[in-house]
Amino acid sequence: MFLDTGVARTKFSRPNQTPWIRRLRCCPCYLFRRKHRRNGFVNCGFLSPVSRSLVDALRNDREAAYRSWLEKRPSALKTIDCMLKAAKGKKIVVFLDYDGTLSPIVDNPDRAFMTRKMREAVKQVSKYFPTAIISGRSTDKVKEFVRLQNLYYAGSHGMDIMAPKESVSSWNSHAHLTLDRKGNEVLFQPAKKFLPMIQEMIARIQKEIVKIQGARVEDNKFCVSVHYRQVKEEDLEMLEQKVVSVLQDYPDFRITRGKMVIEIRPSIEWNKGSALEYLLETLGLKDSSDVLPLYIGDDRTDEDAFEVIRKRGQGYPIIVSSIPKETRALHSLRDPSQVLAFLERLARWGKASSPSGRCSNRICALAD
Numbered sequence: 632m633f634l635d636t637g638v639a640r641t642k643f644s645r646p647n648q649t650p651w652i653r654r655l656r657c658c659p660c661y662l663f664r665r666k667h668r669r670n671g672f673v674n675c676g677f678l679s680p681v682s683r684s685l686v687d688a689l690r691n692d693r694e695a696a697y698r699s700w701l702e703k704r705p706s707a708l709k710t711i712d713c714m715l716k717a718a719k720g721k722k723i724v725v726f727l728d729y730d731g732t733l734s735p736i737v738d739n740p741d742r743a744f745m746t747r748k749m750r751e752a753v754k755q756v757s758k759y760f761p762t763a764i765i766s767g768r769s770t771d772k773v774k775e776f777v778r779l780q781n782l783y784y785a786g787s788h789g790m791d792i793m794a795p796k797e798s799v800s801s802w803n804s805h806a807h808l809t810l811d812r813k814g815n816e817v818l819f820q821p822a823k824k825f826l827p828m829i830q831e832m833i834a835r836i837q838k839e840i841v842k843i844q845g846a847r848v849e850d851n852k853f854c855v856s857v858h859y860r861q862v863k864e865e866d867l868e869m870l871e872q873k874v875v876s877v878l879q880d881y882p883d884f885r886i887t888r889g890k891m892v893i894e895i896r897p898s899i900e901w902n903k904g905s906a907l908e909y910l911l912e913t914l915g916l917k918d919s920s921d922v923l924p925l926y927i928g929d930d931r932t933d934e935d936a937f938e939v940i941r942k943r944g945q946g947y948p949i950i951v952s953s954i955p956k957e958t959r960a961l962h963s964l965r966d967p968s969q970v971l972a973f974l975e976r977l978a979r980w981g982k983a984s985s986p987s988g989r990c991s992n993r994i995c996a997l998a999d
């Protein structure tokens with residue numbers, strides 16, 4: 632049995648600590664286990680009866696808090712029938728974040744694979760609805776993980792937008808598109824001019840943090856991630872200082888924060904929400920009142936997309952979270968396994984409501 636103690640690190644990301652957590656943290660068994668913990672998890676099997684009861688109380692506390700949060704952000708699995716009823720005659724467009732949404736959060740960012748089942752669910756969904764992956768990763772990396780052709784991809788927090796092969800040019804002969812190495816259509820890259828600077832910055836950060844055990848830099852093309860999930864607590868302050876000091880020489884960049892990651896990106900007015908709007912426009916749906924954008928994401932950067940949907944006054948912003956948190960989303964899913972169940976249900980509905988169960992997504996039709 633495992634319990635996420637939520638013992639996070641200094642100012643980097645620390646969930647609220649209840650009195651139970653404070654008491655638990657003084658318990659010798661807990662301290663012993665904490666010394667041997669991996670990834671913030673404590674194996675409760677080794678706890679004494681006293682600590683175990685504290686752990687149980689803590690778990691009950693958390694469940695109660697989560698249940699009360701669910702009242703404000705109802706589970707999308709429970710509200711899906713309502714959503715689909717309201718979607719009759721309208722066009723659903725699906726936007727999906729990657730890490731923490733389609734794949735579980737893991738220690739090594741290079742191994743954040745999605746399951747075959749999840750891939751199949753996304754594939755089925757994309758047969759019936761235009762579907763886009765919007766991620767903080769580089770577009771190439773997220774495509775490598777997802778491995779589906781008929782999707783739109785917006786990597787680097789929406790700063791690198793690509794359409795599936797021949798999808799746009801086939802219906803918009805005026806589109807001036809460039810193709811990437813694999814023939815995908817590059818739609819929009821608003822931060823192109825920063826590319827050389829980003830490469831220089833990555834080299835400098837790498838040099839600065841090379842001695843900090845567990846720290847790693849991920850090149851996300853138009854953005855950079857500095858991971859600290861595996862950095863010792865006592866090194867975190869130093870890591871932060873080093874990153875901030877390099878950034879002082881790059882005033883055109885800013886820091887945002889994700890899950891145990893410092894994200895660096897060009898200070899331009901562009902985010903996942905802008906990418907969502909851009910894609911709706913590309914699909915010719917931006918001003919349509921019959922469009923229901925559905926966005927599923929777990930991170931702070933997804934909030935921009937939730938906000939755009941809320942401002943449109945139509946659509947479904949869905950947060951993936953197993954703990955209560957501040958969000959602009961209106962619905963929730965607990966974890967990627969619930970995301971999977973939701974997507975499977977959506978695909979079944981798409982199939983049942985499209986004439987003779989055939990694909991209604993224009994891109995699929997082109998590929999058929």
Ligand SMILES: O=P(O)(O)OC[C@H]1O[C@H](O[C@H]2O[C@H](CO)[C@@H](O)[C@H](O)[C@H]2O)[C@H](O)[C@@H](O)[C@@H]1O
Pocket residue numbers: 728729730731735736737738739740741743765766767768849851856858860889890891892894930932
């Ligand atoms: O927008 P996303 O697709 O959610 O990308 C956000 C960041 O996700 C990745 O980092 C997170 O997931 C890793 C793998 O599970 C985990 O090790 C890390 O701690 C998380 O922060 C990705 O590696 C980052 O580059 C993205 O910015």
